[in-house]
Amino acid sequence: MPSYTAPTKDMQFVLHEVLKVTETGVPGYEDLEADFTEAVLEAAGKVASEVLAPLNASGDQEGCHLENGVVRTPKGFKAAFEAMKDGGWTALDCDPEYGGQGMPYLLGCAVGEIFVSANMAFNMYQGLTHGAYSAIHVHGTPEQKATYLPKMVSCDWTGTMNLTEPHCGTDLGLMRTKAEPQDDGSYRITGQKIFISAGEHDLAENIIHLVLAKAPGGGEGTKGVSLFIVPKFLVNEDGSLGDRNGVAVGSIEEKMGIHGNATCVMNYDGAKGWLLGDLHKGMRAMFTMMNEARLGVGLQGYAVAEAAYQNAVTYAKDRLQGRAVTGVENPSGPADPLIVHPDIRRNLMDQKSFLEGARAFTFWGAHLIDRGHRAEDADAEGLISLMTPVIKGFLTDKGFETAVNAQQVYGGHGYIEEWGMSQFVRDARIAMIYEGANGVQALDLVGRKLAADGGKHVMAFFEMVKAFCKENAEVEGMEPFVGPLKAASKDLQAAGMFFMQNGMKNPNAALAGSYDFMHLFGHVCLGLMWGRMAKAALEALAAGAADPAFYETKLATGRYYMARQLPMTATHLARINSGADPVMALAAEAF
Template sequence: MPSYTAPVRDLQFVLHDVLGIAESGLPGHEELDRDFTAAILEAAGQLASGMLAPLNRVGDREGCRLENGVVRTPEGFKAAFDQVREAGWTALDCDPEYGGQGMPYVLGLATGEIFVSANMAFNMYQGLTHGAYSAIHAHGTEAQKQAWLPKLVSCEWTGTMNLTEPHCGTDLGMLRTKAEPQPDGSYLITGQKIFISAGDHDLAENVVHLVLAKAPGGGEGTRGISLFIVPKVLVNGDGSLGARNAVSVGKLEEKMGIHGNATCVMNYDGARGWLLGDLHKGMRAMFTMMNEARVGVALQGYAVAEAAYQNAVSYAKDRLQGRAVTGAENPDGPADPIIVHPDVRRMLMDQKAFVEGARAFAAWGAQLIDRARHGDTEAEGLVSLLTPVAKGFLTDKGFEATVQAQQVFGGHGYIEEWGMSQFVRDARIAMIYEGANGIQALDLVGRKLAAEGGKPAMAFFEMVKGFIREHEGDAALKESVLDPLRAGSKDLQAAMMFFMERGMKSPNDALAGATDFLHLFGHVALGFMWARMAVAAQAGLNRGEDRAFHEAKLATARYYMARQLPATAIHLARIRSGGEVVMALPAEAF
């Protein structure tokens, strides 16, 4: 059975040595000293390894069941959910006014990584609830906040996001779910939604659905869409639960992975709901939840890869096969452990460099979100720009890393007994939901680059340039770390210039290169993170602290710069090839 240990030392390094969260100057962050965050992360790690990780395989094997209209979660999920909820983990970074603990988002992300690595399907129940909380917190009336948020914060009630319908996914302007206004100010919601994660279950006494629907007078397309709060069980005026609402589960989807999470077809048959935000402005309110969900999915990309990597390392150290080409390293045994072989080492280094770089990138993004919440407009622009990069790149590369981890096991990786197949199957969905990665690339190229006249993109470039200038005098890092980052950044700027010159004249030139641009941007972002980690590691060595840890960081930084970051040149060449070669073949020729 796979095992998992929370990477507390590495998380601490990112939070304190790289990001300096306690010295950020943001309100409340001064409390996040090393001892405090260590205590939080270690407690999360104990819960994750002791309870959640063992349930990961249980959830995969048992899945969820629909029995007489009630969704049953796998054995042990309810007890674990109660423990997570009662310990306050679901309230960690929520508003104290509604029962939250008021911790910064960056700490919520760090603990979230631990829970996702241990059991991705299980964590989705509370993760989606947090998204519903955020949407109501941002767009609800005070009465709605008082009615819904305390129970969502505590996860006594859970939340969902209902967008997709059988005939429309990305093109939400086509949705057919209707909302009929009632004299008391409520609406009756009628329609069907599909692919609803955590749509129903037995973990909480109520499920609060956020549902996109069309009310009269809204017109065609997305401009006519509104967002509604539609509970599974109606709530009385005193806050107690009342009658069952007219919403039901049509069926549970049979999926490739995340079997422990209930993915439901939801039927709304005149279910009572209440408008959230402005009428016919539902997309604005829903994007609050969608953007948070995309950050959460980006986290899933590298968190599952972390768990797979840990098990691949353990297996590579134990599995005896062949001899090192430079001479036996286990002379008393029948063979050497496979970690001595360069190709196995390559796979492990690819995984390590990705996971640790992705962790820093996600944590930096969470710190930017904290800054944006305190009024930093530049941080807000960067978050908007980087969200599709994080979602698309970290999930594409995260899936690739889980496949590499499976490959380390050879034939055993293909056998369910060893558990590596589950990591691969679970990781695959992250590339698809909350906006498939091709859509993330189109969003990045078609909208985010040009936002605010390109100001956020320019701010990112200036950050990278400024960092390189600041540390150019460090001879130990210049050639192996800073120069490759400079080259990658120039490739990214060249790609952006290509889009500016050709995009308006030939949109296919830009759109055909969108995914390559997203990956190019992702590599530069991780290169920037590795440069920052290298500087922090060198400083740690200069202070004489934890030599083995900091030397490993520097070696991994050099590996990423030498073996991964040069991919920017390939992506740039593909982008410059334009759209003609992509679109040349007529549809009937396929």
């Protein structure tokens, strides 16, 4: 059975030596002293390794079952959920006014990585609740907040987001779910939603569904969409649970992975719902959840791969196969361990260099969210809006690739279920699809985010990279980082220029290159993160760090990324510059 150990030292390095959180001036970050965050992360790691990880394989094998309208989660999930609630983990970064602990989102993000790595399917129950909590917290009335948030913070009640219908996924303007206004101010919600994660289960006494539906007078497309709070059980004025609402699970989807999470078809038959936010402005309220969820899915992409990588390293060190080409390295055994072979090292270094860069990138993104919300920094809000499709799309694509690479280390055993690597691959695959498929993320990046605010935020990113390269051009030890980063940034700027010159007269030319642009952007972001980590490592070594091997390893891993991964920006640029003609050459009937 696979094991998992929280990479707390790496997390602490990013928090305190790269981001230097206590020096940022973000309100609340002054509480994130190294001793405090270490204690929190170590405690989360203990829960992950002792409670969640042991349920990962069994939850995958057992899955969820529908019995008389109730979904039964796998054995052990209920007790584990109670342990999470009792430990206060569901309330870590929630508003203290509603029972939360008020910690920054960044710390919640770090803890979230640990829990996802240990058991992605299980963590989705509380993860979706957090998104629904956020939407109500931002857009709800005082009465709605008082009614729902305390129970959602504690996870006595959980939450969902209901967007997709059988005939529409990304194109939400095609939805058919209707909301009919009632005399008492409520609405009757009628329709069907599919792919609803945690739509029904036995972990909480109530489930608060946030449902997109069309109310009269809204017009066509997404402009007519509103968001509604539709509880599984109606809530009485005193806060107690009342009658069952007109919402029921129709079936559980049979999925490729995340079997421990119930993905449901939900039927709304005149269910009672209440408007959340403004009428016909449901997309605005829903995107409060979606943006948070997209960063969380990007985190899922690399967090599952982290668990796969840890087990691949263990296997590569233990499994004896062949002899090193440079001479025997295990003379007392019949063969040398896999890890002596250069191609295994290449595979593991691809994984390691991506994972550590992805963690830094995601934590930086969470820091921007905190800066935007806590310090009311509009520039930070704009920058994370630009980065969100990159975090979601690039990290989940590469996270899945990394999980596959970890499976490859096992050879034939990687294809056998009992070794557990198949589950990591199957679980990681969904992250490329849900919360907006990655092709849509690329279109969003190129079609909307680049030009937002007149291109202000992408220009600010270019200046950030340029300033970093200039500041460190003469710093000893930074040469392997500054040169490749500068070259990669020029590739990104050249791609952006191609879109500017060709996008208006031939939109397909831009959209045909959007996926490559998302990956090009992702590589530059990880290159910047590795530059920052290298600088921090060099400073620690110069100061006489107590654990020099840790920092030397960081530098070697970063140099690998800059030499072996970052040059992919040139390939992506060449594809972008080829325009739309190779992509659109065939008529539809020729496929």
